[in-house]
Amino acid sequence: MRLSVAMTGDAGAKLAAHLLRHDGQEDLCFATWTASTGHSRTTAIIDRPIIPGPAERRVHGNASFEAAYALRAAQEAALARMGLAFMHSHPGGRGWQALNRVDRSAEARIANLARELTGLPLVGLTLAGDRGWSARIWGGVGRDVVPDPCESVRVIGDGFSVTFNDALVPTPEVSSTQVRTIHTWGEETQATIARLRVAVAGTGSVGMVVADVLGRTGVQDVGIFEFDTVEMVNLDRLRGADRLDALLKRPKTHVAQRLLEAGSTAAHPHHEIYELSICEPEGFARLLDFDIVFSCVDRPWPRHVLNTAAYADLIPVIEGGLSAFQNTDGTLRNAYWRSTLVRPGRPCLACLGQYDPALVQVERDGSLDDPTYIANLPLGSPIRRRENVAALSASVSAALLEQFVSYVARPSGLGEPGPLRFNLRDHTVERDPTVCDEGCVYQESAGCGNARLDPTSRHRAAEQGRSDRASVSMGVRVGRRLDDLMWLLRRRLRSLLDD
Amino acid sequence: MNGVAAFVAGLRELGLEPEQRGGLVVVILDVGPASARGPHRVGADPPNDYPRVPPHWLHLQRGLVLAEDPGRASELGDDWWRWSRPHPKWKGNDNAARQWVAHARSLLLVAQVV
Numbered sequence: 001m002r003l004s005v006a007m008t009g010d011a012g013a014k015l016a017a018h019l020l021r022h023d024g025q026e027d028l029c030f031a032t033w034t035a036s037t038g039h040s041r042t043t044a045i046i047d048r049p050i051i052p053g054p055a056e057r058r059v060h061g062n063a064s065f066e067a068a069y070a071l072r073a074a075q076e077a078a079l080a081r082m083g084l085a086f087m088h089s090h091p092g093g094r095g096w097q098a099l100n101r102v103d104r105s106a107e108a109r110i111a112n113l114a115r116e117l118t119g120l121p122l123v124g125l126t127l128a129g130d131r132g133w134s135a136r137i138w139g140g141v142g143r144d145v146v147p148d149p150c151e152s153v154r155v156i157g158d159g160f161s162v163t164f165n166d167a168l169v170p171t172p173e174v175s176s177t178q179v180r181t182i183h184t185w186g187e188e189t190q191a192t193i194a195r196l197r198v199a200v201a202g203t204g205s206v207g208m209v210v211a212d213v214l215g216r217t218g219v220q221d222v223g224i225f226e227f228d229t230v231e232m233v234n235l236d237r238l239r240g241a242d243r244l245d246a247l248l249k250r251p252k253t254h255v256a257q258r259l260l261e262a263g264s265t266a267a268h269p270h271h272e273i274y275e276l277s278i279c280e281p282e283g284f285a286r287l288l289d290f291d292i293v294f295s296c297v298d299r300p301w302p303r304h305v306l307n308t309a310a311y312a313d314l315i316p317v318i319e320g321g322l323s324a325f326q327n328t329d330g331t332l333r334n335a336y337w338r339s340t341l342v343r344p345g346r347p348c349l350a351c352l353g354q355y356d357p358a359l360v361q362v363e364r365d366g367s368l369d370d371p372t373y374i375a376n377l378p379l380g381s382p383i384r385r386r387e388n389v390a391a392l393s394a395s396v397s398a399a400l401l402e403q404f405v406s407y408v409a410r411p412s413g414l415g416e417p418g419p420l421r422f423n424l425r426d427h428t429v430e431r432d433p434t435v436c437d438e439g440c441v442y443q444e445s446a447g448c449g450n451a452r453l454d455p456t457s458r459h460r461a462a463e464q465g466r467s468d469r470a471s472v473s474m475g476v477r478v479g480r481r482l483d484d485l486m487w488l489l490r491r492r493l494r495s496l497l498d499d
Numbered sequence: 500m501n502g503v504a505a506f507v508a509g510l511r512e513l514g515l516e517p518e519q520r521g522g523l524v525v526v527i528l529d530v531g532p533a534s535a536r537g538p539h540r541v542g543a544d545p546p547n548d549y550p551r552v553p554p555h556w557l558h559l560q561r562g563l564v565l566a567e568d569p570g571r572a573s574e575l576g577d578d579w580w581r582w583s584r585p586h587p588k589w590k591g592n593d594n595a596a597r598q599w600v601a602h603a604r605s606l607l608l609v610a611q612v613v
Contacts, residue, residue, distance in 0.1 A: 304552065358585035361546050361555040367583060376568040376583075441551060441591045453501045453548040 002168075002289075003150040005123065005135040006036070006314040007046035008344045008446060009157015012131075014049050019089035019127045021059070028052070028063045028088040030073035032080055033123050036313040036449035038288030044123045044137060044150075045314055045447045046085055050076055062102075063088060070110055074117040083120030086110050093128035096165050099136060099147055111138035111145040125153070132163040152195075154291060156314045156343050159415030160407045162192060162291070169195050177265040178218050185409045190218065193408055194266060199223035199290035201278050201306060203256045205237035205393035206320065206400065207296030211256050212239060213401055215264035215271070222264075223272040223290050224256045225283055227462035229469055237390035248479045249472050251275050251465075258487065277462035278305050279364075284456045288313055292407075294400055295319040295342075301363040303355040305455045310342040310349075311442040312452035316407065317342040319349060320400045322392055333425075335392055338432065339399035340419035341407055344446035351436040352419060360455075369461050395422065506545035506554070509596025523558065523575060530604045531563070535612045539563065541603050542575050550595030556581040557603060563610040582606075 007015075011031075019027050032047040056069035070086075077084040086107060090097050099107070107124040114122035115138075122138040124147060133153035140146045151168040155161040164171075172194045174182060182190050198219050200211045203226040214222050230238065230245040230252055238252070240259040253273045260271045276283035279301050287293065287309060295306045295317050303319070310317040320339040327333045342349055350357055359368075367373040377384055399422060407416040419432035436443050445452060500508060503519060510517040510526055517526040523542050531537040542558030558573045558581045559565070570580030586602050 308551075356585070356589070357551065357591060358553050358555075358587070358589045360552045361544075362583065362585055364546065365555060367555070373583065437590065439592050453551050455548050455551070457547065 002041040003135075003137050003148055004041060004043045005033075005046065005125065005133065005150055005153040006043050006447075007153075007155055008314065009155055009161075010345070011046050011049065011447075012133075012155040012157060012161070015046075015087065016127060016131055018049065018051055019087065020091060020129065020131070021089075024091050025059050025061055026063045026089050026091060027059060028057055028065055028086070030070070030077075031085040031087065032077045032082040033085045033120075034082050034447065034449040034451065035120070036288060037285075039282070039285040041151075041289040042137075043288070043313070043449070044083065044085070044135070045449045046123075046125075047080075047082055047447055064106075070113060074113055077114075078117045078119075083118050083123060084110070084114040085123040085125060086114075087125035087127060089127045089129075091129040093126070093132075094130045095128060095132045096134040096163055097126040097128055097132075098134075099124070099126075104147065107136075107138065107147065108145050112141065114138075115141065131161070134163060134165065152291075154314070156316055157345075157415070159410040159413075160292070160316065162196070164192075164195050171195070172218070172220055173267040175218070175265055175267050181217060181265075189409050194218045194220055196292060196408065197221040197223065197290045198404075199225060199287055199293045200256075200296060201225045201287070201293055201302060202296035202298075203252045204228075204234070204296060204298075205239075205390060206396045207294065208239045208241075208252070208256060208259065209394060209397035210294045210296060210400060212259045212263055213397070215260040215266075215269065218265045220266040220268065221270050221272065221290075222260055223274065223286070224253050224260075225274050225276055225278050225287065226252045226256065227275055227277045227459075227465045228252050229465055230255060237393055244479075244483060248476055248483060249469055250480070251469055261491070275466055277459040278302055279456055279459045280462055281454075281456045283459075283462075284309075288315065290315065292404070293317045294404070296400075299363055299368065300355040300357075300359040301455075301459075303349050304357065304360045307342060307349040307355075307442055308445075308452055308455045311344055311446045312448045314344070314447055317349075318400050318403045318407075319354060320396045320403075321354065322396050324389070324392070335424040336421055337392065337396045337399055337424075338419065338421045339396070339403050340432070341403045341416040344443060346416075346418060347432075347434050347436045348440060348442040350442065351440055352432070352434050364457060364459075366460050392424070501551075502547040502549055503545050506543065506549050506596065506599075509550070510600070513596055513600060515600070520575060525558075525575065528600065528604055528607060530607050532608060532610050532612060535563065535610075537607065539607055541607065542573065542579065542581070543599065543603070544574075549591075551591040553586045553589045553591070553595070553599060553602075555583065555585055557584045557606055558582075559607075559610065562613060563607070564613050565606060565610055 030050040033044045036043040050073045057065040111122040125135045135150040136147035240255045306317045322337045324335040325333045525542045529537040543554040565582045573579035573581040
C-alpha cells in the first residue's frame, strides 16, 4: 500500500504559523489524523492541530516536549477516534526532508504510545522552511517500530501545494516534446504537474479532450474511469473515436487509452484505465488513489460521489458542464458553460445546484435508465435534456483545464478562481457568487476520510455496459483482434523509429 | 448513524412510531386529502447514505393515488403502490427526518381517493 498525507489549506496555514517561528528556531506540535483508504494508497488526513501550552514544550534552537503534552494529545486523538500525528520544523530545510537520527529516535518513542492509545499508527511530519512537508507513517510495534515513507504530502488550499518524496516519486525526465510546455511555466512546475496522479471520471465529449491534453502535458499517471460504449450517436463529439469503434462496440476507455498512448509526452507514462463507474465500490476505491479528479460526468449519482470525495477525502474535483437554450423555432438562443474546483472552502456541487441530491437515489435504483420512467417525466425536467455539441463541449474542456492550470501552476501566485460561468451570446465570463448553505453537510464533512457516508453501491448500468460488450458476435470479436493488430503494428513502428 | 437506522431514529425524535420492514420503513402520518383525512400509513426506502441522500419512492396503501403518473408495485405487498416523488429541495442535514415528513404530508394532502 502506498502512503500519503493530505491536509486542508486552513490546517496547513495554522500549522505553518506555529512551526515556522519568527526567531528561526525549530518548533513542534501534535495533531489528529484520520485515514482515507483507496485501492492501493492510504492517505492520512491531518485533522486538527493540538498546539502546545507554554509549559508543554521547550524551544532551545531545537525543540523538545514534555511527556504530559504527548499524553494529552494522544488522549484527545483517542477521544475523537482519530490517530495521532507529530510534526516538527526544519526552518533551514528545503523540500522533502530525510528523517535524521535524532528525529527518528524522538518519533519512535511516541509511536508506541500513539498506537496503544489510539489504535492507529503515528504519523510523523516535518515542515521545511519553504513550507514543503515530508511525512512517514510508523509501522510495527515495540522495539520494531519503523517509519514507512509517504510518497507525497498535499495541502488543499487556494492553490494546490504538494511535496513529493523524490526517492519514491522521482522527478521525471524532460523529453524533447515538452520544450514548449516547460517554456510556459518552468521546469519546477512541470516536475510537479507531471508527478500528479490525475483522474478523469467520464470520457465523453469533455473528458476525452481533457484526457488527451493531460497526456500531452506530460502527466505520467492519468486515470480513466468510464463504463460506457462508443455508439454512432457519440461520433459528432467524441475525440479519437470513429465509426469502427462504434461498429466494434469498443468501450470509451479503449479510445482514451489509444489517445493517451499516441499523445503522451511523458518519458514513462503509466496510465490506469478502468471500465468502472466511480459509483461502484471498486471504482470509488481506485478513485481515492488519485490527487485531483476531473469530473466529466453529467448525472447526479457520480456528481454526488465526486462531491463526497472532494470534501471527505480532500481530493479536489474540477467540474463543469454545458447548458444550451433554444428559441421556439429550435434555433440556438444562448449557451452557458461553467467550471469550478470543488474543495473545502469552495461551494460544493449540491449548493451550486450542479446536481439534486434527491435524484441520486432515482439514478441508483435504475429509474434514470428506465425508458418508461423517463417518458413520464415533465418535458422541462433537467433529466430529459440531451443537448451537446462538439464546438461547445471543447469550451467546457478548456474551462476545466484552465481551472487545473490555475490551481497547480498558480499564475502570479494566485490559485483557482472559484466558480465561473461563460456566456456564449454575450461573450462574457462571470464569477458565480454562490456560497454553501450554512451547515452544509459536505463542508462539515471535510477531511473525515473513511468516516464518510458511503456513496457507492452496485451500478447496474455499468454492469450492463460491460456485459453487453462481452457478449458480442464472433465477427465483432475478430474485428477487434484485427483492429488491435493494426494498433500494435503502429506502436512497433513508432518504437522502431524512436530507437 | 446512517441509512434505515438514521431514518428510524429521526422519525422517533419527531414522536412518530416507525416500523422497519426489511429495507423499508412504514410510519403513520395524521393527514390526508379532504375526503380521506388521516391517519394514513406511508412507506419510504432510505438509502444507505441517508441523510445525505433522501428516499426516492413514497409508498401508499391502495385507495390513495398520486396524480400524473402511474404507481408501481411496492415491495411492501399487494396492498401498496409506490410513487416516484423525489424531495424537491433536499438538504441532508440534521433536519432530514423533518424534511421528509413535511414532504410526505404535502403529498398525502393532494393524494386522490379511489
